[in-house]
Amino acid sequence: MSSPRLEALLARLYTDERALAQFLADPRGAALAAGLDTDDAAALAAADRDGLVMAARSFAAKRAGRSSQAR
């Protein structure tokens, strides 16, 4: 387990609110639709949902903070 595809999907979940909402509604389906194999899809579907949302919000705040900085 762990692959470029899995990292790509996590990157999308951490940066795209709509993708995260779709994933939370149907984790296994969203993972399979993203091209993950059944093992990775099952592992991702078991992920800590509250943690995923908190991480995504934290990354969004970081991006917003960075873009508001002058430097």
Added chain:
Amino acid sequence: MRDRFGLGWRPELAAGILAHLDRIDVVEVIAEDHFRDGRRALRALRTLAAQVPMLLHGVSLGLASTVAVDDARLDRMARLMAATDAEAWSEHLAFVRGGGIEIGHLAAPPRTAASVAGAAANIARATARVGSAPLLENIATLVAPPASTLDEAEWTGRILAASGAPLLLDLHNLYANAVNFGAEPLALLRRFPLQCVATVHLSGGRWITGPGGTRRLLDDHRHDVPDGVLTLLRALGEWAPQPLTVIIERDGRYPPMAHLLAELDAARQALAQGRLRKAA
């Protein structure tokens, strides 16, 4: 070599740091802030490095990934190392992009044999390209890395063993991960490869609540170093006999310099107490 104590170099703190170099042994500069610097700015950094030992700290390479690190990014780090005469450089055990998407911060990859192998390959590539091995930093995460098969201490230990690189142990990150995911902080510290620690980060954070009511400690570098982290530093002083460089990171809600210097003194005292316990 002796234990050293310093601060993360930030524009907001620069004047205060320069005014107190008698109490600051080392500074740590965010590398990405200077990747696009011209000759004059690089000369200024080199002048700073001549006054106080300087470490470069990378935040965007994404070494802990199954995807190969970008050579152009490594070349920027190599250029900066050469231009500034910095003592060493560091980077996080994190991935920061995937499928062409920039996450914008440090994300914990699935902790698996595949990400160990990917990280080891990236670290070897980085070492060759930059000319020295990076210090590798453990990161804080608000989500237990999905699809993991290894726990954090084992995953980190395997990467260090495979790469031979030293560890930049962030004690607040370790503390946050411990309290967020049900581990006892001292027990988690004990399981890290402490013989590999060369540098230590200290910082603070705040508690946040998720939509489902989960409470987690966020490592935000905007608050004081908590007592629990100083307890870990004391233990590290006892368990890791090698000389350590301890850096306090602050990235907002900047207090007066006197306050940061007092935090440095508290860190000095905690590490010294640990050294004494070891000697007793």
